[in-house]
Amino acid sequence: KQRAKKWILVDRGAEEAIVVQGRNLLAPGVKDYDEDIREGDFVYVVNEEWKAIAVGKIARGFKQKLSERRGMIAKIRRFAEAKDAEVLAKKASWGDAVDANRSFLEMMERKAITFIQEVCRKSDDPVLVSFSGGKDSLATLLLVKKALESLGKEFYVLFTDTGIEYPETINYIKRILRQLRLEDKTISVSSFVNFFKALDLFGPPARDFRWCCKTCKLAPIAYAIKSLGGKCLTFIGLREMESAKRRRQGAVWEGIWVKGQVGISPIYDWSTLNVWLYLFKEGVELNPLYYKGLERIGCWVCPSMDLAEMRIVEEIIGPSWHGYLKKISESLSLSEQEVKLGLWRWRFKPPRWLRSGEKKMHRRQARYLYEKKEVRIEKEDDFKRLLSILKTMYEVHDEGGQVTLLDKERSIAILMREKEKIIIEAESRHWLKILRGTARALACVKCMLCFATCPNKAIELRQEGIEVSTEKCTACGECNYTCPVWAYSLKAPHIAKRLLE
Structure with a gap:
């Protein structure tokens, strides 16, 4: 007889525990199993006479449990008197x-x-x-x-x-x-x-x-x-x-x-x-995209797709997909082979199979900005916007060419203007917040998330970005913590590059 797949062979002690006592399958009772079994699979359990006695679901980490000879291997869903396990002659439909x-x-x-x-x-x-x-x-x-x-x-x-x-x-x-x-x-x-x-x-x-x-x-x-x-x-x-x-x-x-x-x-x-x-x-x-082979439906640029789905997206989207991959390749300095392997889908925490060849892409500019503690600001409006955002976190005293930031009445930072740049002297733990605020002021993408978040209607959208009303703002900081530029500025080398240039 043809043997059905996904089987686990158990000894008499395990058979009695399952059929008589209604217990789950434990590692000591397993004698053999189908090598194709994976975590989460539904399996059928057979006794030493190769009679089916139960069906169950494989637990997480079952292979390690088997090697240690302890722990639950399968959660038993149903058990019955022993009978032959046969492959059905007729294929079942979804109906x-x-x-x-x-x-x-x-x-x-x-x-x-x-x-x-x-x-x-x-x-x-x-x-x-x-x-x-x-x-x-x-x-x-x-x-x-x-x-x-x-x-x-x-x-x-x-x-x-x-x-x-x-x-x-x-x-x-x-x-x-x-x-x-x-x-x-x-x-x-x-x-x-x-x-x-x-x-x-x-x-x-x-x-x-x-x-x-x-x-x-x-x-x-x-x-x-x-x-x-x-x-x-x-x-x-x-x-x-x-x-x-x-x-x-x-x-x-x-x-x-x-x-x-x-x-x-x-x-x-x-x-x-x-x-x-x-x-x-x-x-x-x-x-209908499911019938074309996609496992998940979302944006067609989503980095969560697997390699097989990338091929399907290529067929569906066509030239736009090729243009996107070309832009990715140039931005991350990836070779054609690296793009084909989908290495662009990770930036900081690649999977284990990729870690040996991990690339630390584009971190130099972000590190340089962190060490130098100066940024370029050419327009007066940009500087005013920066001060309005800093006021959501600190007490700000503008004294012409020098700005002092106070936190709980204690000076924690000084911003000095020199022509088209700002030199920032700040305590280390406040420097990152100031950098995030600077990025938010100069690199706003106008996503409107802060506008929707502000409980006091203190934010207005201007042509060059947002502007915070000092009269309405209560310095709750919610607009900062929901801003994508604020959140990702320390990880995005492109933002660091923009601040430097």
Whole structure:
């Protein structure tokens, strides 16, 4: 007989523990296993007569546990009397998979809907559903629609056009919202920043340098939330299995970059397979880009894509993709082969397989700026803008050619103007804050995130950048901590280069 894949062979002691006592599979009871098994796989357990006795899910770090002969190897989901494990002669369809798991999917749906309703009953804030056109946000939208329409509670669908979305996604979102009869409940916002112009300032985005999300996506969302009163509940399709950071975040969290937003994920504990089966059960139209092989739907310049997806993006986007890679190559001084390998997707913390050849790209200028402690400021308006931003952190005394900064009535820095440059003498722990403030004053990309964040309406947008009203500002500092230029200025050599030049 043909042997099915993903098997684990156990001894009689483990068989008794599973079938009689209903316990999970532990390392000492494993005699052999299929070499193709990976963490998170569903497997079937066989006894010494090669009879199937249970099915379960492989635990994290199972290979190390096996080598140490201790720890749980598989979480047993179901067990039964021993019987032959056979490969089905007929291939199952997705419809068969949905039918086989229908009761489980309905249970997951009820649990998510109850969670959504309980959260909304505790708050009178407006409700948004963030929809990107991907599978996770679609599942979340369907769940929120069912949960809140049954309560008679109003909600809005929020879509952000970053300017670097796939054209297929834009068209799909219009179609699916029309099919779900949610056109009148849709809020569409667009990025205030041209991604490719911001690229000249920040440099190419990377997995560990994602300035693009803050400037092109979160800023217009923050502005939309401010227009709704400054507070809202936002349902977002995030799942704990996507990353360690999201696992730590939990199913409910407060926005760091977007003030006033409480993020909620009703599919936080769902697996990718759970999401797909649920969408198949609902029979909704899916984004056509999935059928072209993309695993995740987002911006087409996203550094989170893998190498296979890069090939697919090349086919979809064409000349624009080639132009983007050329710009990346020139900006980071990468060879053609390094670009093909996707080394641009990391800047500071490359994966282990890449660390042996890690390049410390473009750090010289940032280090030079840190040591020299002087920047060029040619225009008087730029200097005034710098002082207005420093006033959000310190008490500022302008005495003509010299500016003194006070923190709790103690002098911590002196800025001296010499023609077209400023010499900064500051305590080391304050120098970085002053540098960030200088970058914010001179390299503003007009993303509007600070404008949406300020609780006192003290920020105005000018042609050359922002201006802080000293009469309205209470020096809370919120506008600084939500500014992408402030956050990334110490990591972006392109910003350092601009300050030097």
